[in-house]
Amino acid sequence: MSGDRTSESGPLAYADWRDRLEDGELVGLECRSCGHVTATPKRACIDCGDRILDTCSLPTTGTVHSETTITVPPVGFEGPYQVGVIDLGETKLMGRIRGDEGVEIGASVEFADTVELDGMPAPVFEPVE
Amino acid sequence: MTRATIVGGGMTSFGPHDQPLEELFADAAFASMDDAGIAGDEIDAFYLGNALGGQTESDTHLAPKLATHIGLQGIPCQRFEDACATSSNAFKHAVQAVESGVHDVALVGGVERCTPETGLGTGEMTRIFAGASHRQYEQPTGLTFPGVFALLTKRHMHEYGTTEEQLAEVAVKNHHHGQFNPKAHFGRDTDVEAVLETPIIADPFHLMDCCPFSDGASAVLVVSDDLADSFTGEPVSVTGVGHRTDAVPLADKASLPETRAARDAAAEAYEQAGITADDVDVAEVHDCFTGAEVLAIEALGLFEDGTGGRAAADGETYIDGEMPVNPSGGLKAKGHPIGATGTAQLVELTEQLRGDAADRQVDDARTAVAHNLGGDAATTVVTVLEARA
Ligand SMILES: [Zn+2]
Numbered sequence: 001m002s003g004d005r006t007s008e009s010g011p012l013a014y015a016d017w018r019d020r021l022e023d024g025e026l027v028g029l030e031c032r033s034c035g036h037v038t039a040t041p042k043r044a045c046i047d048c049g050d051r052i053l054d055t056c057s058l059p060t061t062g063t064v065h066s067e068t069t070i071t072v073p074p075v076g077f078e079g080p081y082q083v084g085v086i087d088l089g090e091t092k093l094m095g096r097i098r099g100d101e102g103v104e105i106g107a108s109v110e111f112a113d114t115v116e117l118d119g120m121p122a123p124v125f126e127p128v129e
Numbered sequence: 130m131t132r133a134t135i136v137g138g139g140m141t142s143f144g145p146h147d148q149p150l151e152e153l154f155a156d157a158a159f160a161s162m163d164d165a166g167i168a169g170d171e172i173d174a175f176y177l178g179n180a181l182g183g184q185t186e187s188d189t190h191l192a193p194k195l196a197t198h199i200g201l202q203g204i205p206c207q208r209f210e211d212a213c214a215t216s217s218n219a220f221k222h223a224v225q226a227v228e229s230g231v232h233d234v235a236l237v238g239g240v241e242r243c244t245p246e247t248g249l250g251t252g253e254m255t256r257i258f259a260g261a262s263h264r265q266y267e268q269p270t271g272l273t274f275p276g277v278f279a280l281l282t283k284r285h286m287h288e289y290g291t292t293e294e295q296l297a298e299v300a301v302k303n304h305h306h307g308q309f310n311p312k313a314h315f316g317r318d319t320d321v322e323a324v325l326e327t328p329i330i331a332d333p334f335h336l337m338d339c340c341p342f343s344d345g346a347s348a349v350l351v352v353s354d355d356l357a358d359s360f361t362g363e364p365v366s367v368t369g370v371g372h373r374t375d376a377v378p379l380a381d382k383a384s385l386p387e388t389r390a391a392r393d394a395a396a397e398a399y400e401q402a403g404i405t406a407d408d409v410d411v412a413e414v415h416d417c418f419t420g421a422e423v424l425a426i427e428a429l430g431l432f433e434d435g436t437g438g439r440a441a442a443d444g445e446t447y448i449d450g451e452m453p454v455n456p457s458g459g460l461k462a463k464g465h466p467i468g469a470t471g472t473a474q475l476v477e478l479t480e481q482l483r484g485d486a487a488d489r490q491v492d493d494a495r496t497a498v499a500h501n502l503g504g505d506a507a508t509t510v511v512t513v514l515e516a517r518a
Contacts, residue, residue, distance in 0.1 A: 046381055073273065090382075092380040094379070118269075
């Protein structure tokens with residue numbers, strides 16, 4: 001458990017997660033019963049089902065757990081772009097990965113920005129030198 | 130133990146079809162009824178799989194519509210939607226219904242149109258398919274379904290050293306099989322080099338690593354075990370149906386390459402059937418992308434974890450190999466009309482267990498397994514079928 005994490009009570013809803021993401025903050029939930037951490041809001045723990053979950057701030061740096069560069073996008077997107085599952089230590093989060101070269105599994109990345117679809121933001125990560 | 134019996138199966142060819150869903154489905158339904166020797170007035174329930182009709186064709190409430198078109202109006206009809214596992218889930222419910230005595234004879238099938246015959250292009254269909262990923266936490270990244278399976282597969286490549294050439298070998302194998310299936314969307318001999326020369330869709334997947342957008346329909350007739358010999362269609366026993374799910378969004382899955390739902394569904398189905406993976410003679414698995422077949426054959430226990438990537442390259446999963454996988458050509462070559470895929474796997478395996486699969490017949494096929502997944506593998510249905518003693 002990292003020492004710099006802040007905890008607050010009450011369920012983290014999508015609107016809070018979205019607003020804080022747009023403000024440059026990654027927040028998730030930690031189960032008070034079993035300690036499981038998730039990077040996106042839920043109303044109960046996906047490990048034990050307990051409903052008491054504390055909002056916690058997540059690290060903004062992590063490593064690429066898996067990635068792909070999408071060449072054929074859905075309508076509304078301009079490809080190619082890289083998407084990845086980022087390992088933040090105690091949990092994982094999906095996001096875009098920005099950079100000319102593209103990064104590989106195991107690379108260090110940092111939360112830098114957001115992209116948006118229909119008013120819904122997604123985190124954008126950038127390679128850390 | 131036998132839970133239910135398939136006494137008939139039928140499907141349309143998979144590929145572009147310029148027909149309403151009801152006409153497309155009628156062709157498959159009547160083929161299955163004629164194969165079973167079952168008349169419409171003997172069917173007392175209809176279980177339908179259709180995943181996308183509302184988005185692709187503004188066509189919903191399809192179960193009574195299709196029933197009306199084929200003379201079944203009035204009986205209980207229901208539609209299922211679980212992404213690509215749609216008609217397997219319909220099948221599961223039909224098996225439960227005849228097993229418990231709620232119904233005697235159930236028609237189960239699926240129908241879907243995904244080709245440009247719908248009026249939708251690649252970008253629009255890619256967006257519609259992406260609807261099965263998480264709306265808030267995945268879709269805004271621009272994730273696609275080739276992208277989803279690329280994320281799962283690249284992790285397998287990272288952990289086990291699986292290569293792009295090995296993935297291409299899966300496409301080569303399934304296209305080889307497809308040429309022996311007159312209902313298949315594609316099928317011709319190709320080679321690894323040709324697969325790797327096709328454009329990248331989402332790395333590591335080239336175009337030839339991806340199943341096509343297909344139109345088509347499939348259907349089976351499911352009856353209780355004690356009615357199995359009441360019809361002219363040669364019966365095949367349903368001895369296990371396992372159904373499990375996993376977390377969405379996929380970042381919450383404990384492991385990307387293990388496809389947990391498939392492992393749990395297989396364990397459930399094998400236990401019901403009283404078999405192990407060693408007993409399986411032939412498998413139809415959900416190879417929506419070449420990497421998905423690798424993950425599936427490991428999750429089913431047909432190959433050790435980490436060795437699935439070599440299976441096609443080593444010849445083991447060919448029709449005449451040690452463990453034949455996707456003799457139909459699989460989704461890769463046979464095609465993938467989403468809601469029709471699950472029951473189409475069962476149509477293929479019924480033919481295999483009857484010994485009726487002609488040029489793609491697996492020798493001495495007695496025990497068969499179907500693996501049909503939905504979405505990012507968060508739904509998986511595994512079915513065990515066995516030839517009757
Ligand atoms: Zn918990």
